[in-house]
Amino acid sequence: xxxxxxxxxxxxxxxxxxxxxxxxxxxxxxxxxxxxxxxxxxxxxxxxxxxxxxxxxxxxxxxxxxxxxxxxxxxxxxxxxxxxxxxxxxxxxxxxxxxxxxxxxxxxxxxxxxxxxxxxxxxxxxxxxxxxxxxxxxxxxxxxxxxxxxxxxxxxxxxxxxxxxxxxxxxxxxxxxxxxxxxxxxxxxxxxxxxxxxxxxxxxxxxxxxxxxxxxxxxxxxxxxxxxxxxxxxxxxxxxxxxxxxxxxxxxxxxxxxxxxxxxxxxxxxxxxxxxxxxxxxxxxxxxxxxxxxxxxxxxxxxxxxxxxxxxxxxxxxxxxxxxxxxxxxxxxxxxxxxxxxxxxxxxxxxxxxxxxxxxxxxxxxxxxxxxxxxxxxxxxxxxxxxxxxxxxxxxxxxxxxxxxxxxxxxxxxxxxxxxxxxxxx
Amino acid sequence: xxxxxxxxxxxxxxxxxxxxxxxxxxxxxxxxxxxxxxxxxxxxxxxxxxxxxxxxxxxxxxxxxxxxxxxxxxxxxxxxxxxxxxxxxxxxxxxxxxxxxxxxxxxxxxxxxxxxxxxxxxxxxxxxxxxxxxxxxxxxxxxxxxxxxxxxxxxxxxxxxxxxxxxxxxxxxxxxxxxxxxxxxxxxxxxxxxxxxxxxxxxxxxxxxxxxxxxxxxxxxxxxxxxxxxxxxxxxxxxxxxxxxxxxxxxxxxxxxxxxxxxxxxxxxxxxxxxxxxxxxxxxxxxxxxxxxx
Numbered sequence: 001x002x003x004x005x006x007x008x009x010x011x012x013x014x015x016x017x018x019x020x021x022x023x024x025x026x027x028x029x030x031x032x033x034x035x036x037x038x039x040x041x042x043x044x045x046x047x048x049x050x051x052x053x054x055x056x057x058x059x060x061x062x063x064x065x066x067x068x069x070x071x072x073x074x075x076x077x078x079x080x081x082x083x084x085x086x087x088x089x090x091x092x093x094x095x096x097x098x099x100x101x102x103x104x105x106x107x108x109x110x111x112x113x114x115x116x117x118x119x120x121x122x123x124x125x126x127x128x129x130x131x132x133x134x135x136x137x138x139x140x141x142x143x144x145x146x147x148x149x150x151x152x153x154x155x156x157x158x159x160x161x162x163x164x165x166x167x168x169x170x171x172x173x174x175x176x177x178x179x180x181x182x183x184x185x186x187x188x189x190x191x192x193x194x195x196x197x198x199x200x201x202x203x204x205x206x207x208x209x210x211x212x213x214x215x216x217x218x219x220x221x222x223x224x225x226x227x228x229x230x231x232x233x234x235x236x237x238x239x240x241x242x243x244x245x246x247x248x249x250x251x252x253x254x255x256x257x258x259x260x261x262x263x264x265x266x267x268x269x270x271x272x273x274x275x276x277x278x279x280x281x282x283x284x285x286x287x288x289x290x291x292x293x294x295x296x297x298x299x300x301x302x303x304x305x306x307x308x309x310x311x312x313x314x315x316x317x318x319x320x321x322x323x324x325x326x327x328x329x330x331x332x333x334x335x336x337x338x339x340x341x342x343x344x345x346x347x348x349x350x351x352x353x354x355x356x357x358x359x360x361x362x363x364x365x366x367x368x369x370x371x372x373x374x375x376x377x378x379x380x381x382x383x384x385x386x387x388x389x390x391x392x393x394x395x396x397x398x399x400x401x402x403x404x405x406x407x408x409x410x411x412x413x414x415x416x417x418x419x420x421x422x423x424x425x426x
Numbered sequence: 427x428x429x430x431x432x433x434x435x436x437x438x439x440x441x442x443x444x445x446x447x448x449x450x451x452x453x454x455x456x457x458x459x460x461x462x463x464x465x466x467x468x469x470x471x472x473x474x475x476x477x478x479x480x481x482x483x484x485x486x487x488x489x490x491x492x493x494x495x496x497x498x499x500x501x502x503x504x505x506x507x508x509x510x511x512x513x514x515x516x517x518x519x520x521x522x523x524x525x526x527x528x529x530x531x532x533x534x535x536x537x538x539x540x541x542x543x544x545x546x547x548x549x550x551x552x553x554x555x556x557x558x559x560x561x562x563x564x565x566x567x568x569x570x571x572x573x574x575x576x577x578x579x580x581x582x583x584x585x586x587x588x589x590x591x592x593x594x595x596x597x598x599x600x601x602x603x604x605x606x607x608x609x610x611x612x613x614x615x616x617x618x619x620x621x622x623x624x625x626x627x628x629x630x631x632x633x634x635x636x637x638x639x640x641x642x643x644x645x646x647x648x649x650x651x652x653x654x655x656x657x658x659x660x661x662x663x664x665x666x667x668x669x670x671x672x673x674x675x676x677x678x679x680x681x682x683x684x685x686x687x688x689x690x691x692x693x694x695x696x697x698x699x700x701x702x703x704x705x706x707x708x709x710x711x712x713x714x715x716x717x718x719x720x
Binding site: 006014087088089090091092093094095096097098099100101102103104105106108110111114115117119120124127128131132133134135136137160 | 442443444445446447448449451463464466467469470471473474477478481482548549550551552553554555714715717718
C-alpha cells in the first residue's frame with residue numbers, strides 16, 4: 001500500500017511572547033518589561049516543562065507515515081499535542097518546522113455543525129455545511145436523501161435549524177459529516193453525538209468508513225474506541241511522537257508511562273493533571289476493594305478528599321459515573337439521590353460506596369465529580385478503569401454471545417395448553 | 427516499530443503529492459485552482475448571507491435600499507436645505523444617492539474584509555477552506571446590494587426625467603458596472619491588506635473604522651469636487667474613490683465635466699491593481715498563521 005500521509009519533522013512552537021497580548025498596548029507593555037529585564041507579564045506559568053525562552057513547544061520533531069487504508073488512532077493525554085497535530089493536518093494552522101505531504105483529498109471533522117446557520121432550514125444547512133466541508137453542490141445533491149434519512153429528521157428538513165432540539169441539530173450535522181467522500185478523514189472522538197441509539201449509529205458509521213478502505217486518523221481518549229476502530233496507533237507524549245505501532249503496543253506503553261491512572265486497586269489522585277475547577281477540595285484517593293472485579297460482585301470503593309484551600313465545604317455532592325467503552329453512562333451514583341447530606345470537615349473521613357451491578361464483562365471508565373454547594377470543586381473524567389471479569393449469571397459458556405449491556409437474571413416459564421406449569425428455567 | 431525506522435523509509439521514486447504543507451510557505455504560494463474548486467462554497471455563502479440575513483423580516487432584501495435612501499434624504503435635508511451646500515445645480519437626491527451607494531459598497535466591503543479573521547475565528551479554527559472565499563463573498567454580497575441601489579437610482583432618474591428635469595445622461599453609463607467593480611476590488615484589496623494587521627492587533631480595527639468615516643469626507647460625496655479650492659484638489663484626488671464617484675455622477679446626471687479625467691481613473695485602476703495583488707498575497711500568507719493569532 002502506498003503512503004498517503006507523510007509527516008516529516010513537524011514541530012509547532014507557540015511564541016508565548018509574540019502573539020499573546022492581542023493589542024498594541026499589550027505588546028508595548030511586554031517590550032517595556034523586557035527592556036527593564038522584568039518577566040513577561042503575559043507569560044503563563046502553566047506547562048512549564050515545554051516552555052523555553054518564552055516559547056511553548058506543542059509538537060517536537062514528529063515523524064510518521066500513514067499508508068492507504070490505515071485507520072490510525074492518536075493517543076495521548078490532554079496537552080500532549082493531539083489537537084495541534086490535527087490542526088496542522090487539517091491546515092488550520094501551520095507547523096513551525098517540517099512538512100506534511102498528502103495524497104488525495106483530506107477532510108477533517110474536529111466538530112460537527114461548523115458553520116450551521118440557525119436561520120436557514122435543515123435543507124439549506126446541509127448544502128452550506130457540506131460546501132464548507134469541501135463537497136461540491138452536485139455531490140451533496142447526490143447524497144442528500146441518504147444524509148437526511150441517516151439523520152432521521154425527514155419531517156423537519158425544511159424547518160429552520162434554530163427550531164431543532166439540540167439532538168436533532170447534532171444528528172443532522174453528523175449526517176452531513178458522515179457522508180463526506182474524501183480519501184483521508186480526520187476524526188475527533190467528540191463526533192459520536194446524540195442519544196445512545198444515535199451514538200452507536202455514529203460509531204457504526206465511523207467503523208464502516210474505516211472498513212471502506214479509506215484512510216482515517218482518529219483521536220480519542222477511549223482505548224476501546226481505538227481498539228475497535230483502528231489498525232495502528234501513534235502515541236504522543238509532551239509533543240513527542242514516542243511510538244508508532246500496533247494498537248495494543250501503543251496502549252500498553254501509554255499506560256506504562258503513567259499517562260493515565262488505570263486498572264489497579266488503589267489510585268492516588270492528588271497528582272493528576274486537572275482542568276480548571278475550583279479545586280479547594282479535591283479527590284485524594286480512590287481505592288477499590290476489588291479490581292478486576294468478578295462478574296456480578298458489588299463494586300465497592302473508598303474515596304478520600306483533600307483540602308487544598310480552607311473553605312466552607314458544606315452540602316457536598318459526590319457524583320460517580322461508570323461509563324462503558326462508548327462513553328454511555330451505565331451507572332450514576334450520588335449521595336443526592338439517597339438524600340444523604342454531607343458536610344466535609346475532616347480529610348480523614350473515608351467515603352465508602354457499594355454499588356450493586358450486573359454489568360457485562362469488560363472495561364468501564366470511572367468519572368469522579370465533586371461539588372460543594374454551588375461550586376464544582378473537582379472533576380476527573382475517565383480517571384480509572386474498572387475491569388469486570390468474564391462471567392454471566394446463566395452458566396452459559398460464551399459470554400460474548402450475550403449482547404446486553406447488563407446481564408441480569410431472567411426467568412422463562414412455559415405453560416403448555418394441556419398441562420400445568422412443566423418447566424422452569426432460570 | 428521505532429520512530430527512526432519510519433522516518434528513514436524515504437522512497438526514492440519521485441512521488442506525486444496533492445497537498446504539501448510547509449512550515450514557511452512562500453508569499454507566491456497562492457492556489458487559485460483550489461479557490462476555483464471551492465466555488466460552490468462561495469455560492470452557498472452568498473446565498474446564506476443574502477437569504478439568511480432577511481429571514482423573519484417583513485421587507486427582506488429591500489432593507490438594502492432603505493439605508494442609503496434614508497441617508498440620502500437626511501443629507502439632502504441637512505446639507506442641502508439647511509446648509510445650502512452646492513450640488514452644482516443637480517437635484518439633491520440624485521446627487522447624493524450615487525455617492526452614498528458607492529461609498530456603502532466601498533466601506534462595507536473594506537470593513538468586513540478587514541475583520542475577516544476575527545469575525546470568522548470560530549469556523550476558521552475548525553475547518554479548512556481557502557479563506558479568500560470569505561472576502562470574495564463579502565464583495566459579491568455588497569455588489570448585489572449595490573445593484574439594487576442602482577435600480578433605485580435608475581427609477582429615481584426616470585421619475586425626474588418624467589417631471590421634466592434637465593439631466594445629461596451620456597452613453598458612458600455603460601461603464602457603470604466597471605466603476606462598481608473598480609470600487610469593489612479596491613475595497614477588497616485594501617481590506618485584505620488590513621485583515622492581517624487587525625488580526626494581530628485588534629485595536630487597529632477601531633482605527634480602521636474611524637478612518638473610514640474620515641475618509642468619507644475626503645471623498646466628494648456630499649460636495650462636488652469643483653467646489654473645493656483648487657489648491658486642495660490634489661489632496662482629494664489622491665483618494666482613489668474620488669475619480670470613481672465623480673465619474674459615476676458625471677456619466678449619469680452630467681454636470682461639471684472638468685472634474686472627471688481619464689488620468690484620474692487610470693490612477694484609480696493602477697491603485698486598485700496594486701492593492702489587490704499585494705492584498706491577496708499578504709492575505710494568503712496571513713491566513714495560514716491567522717488562527718494562532720486570534
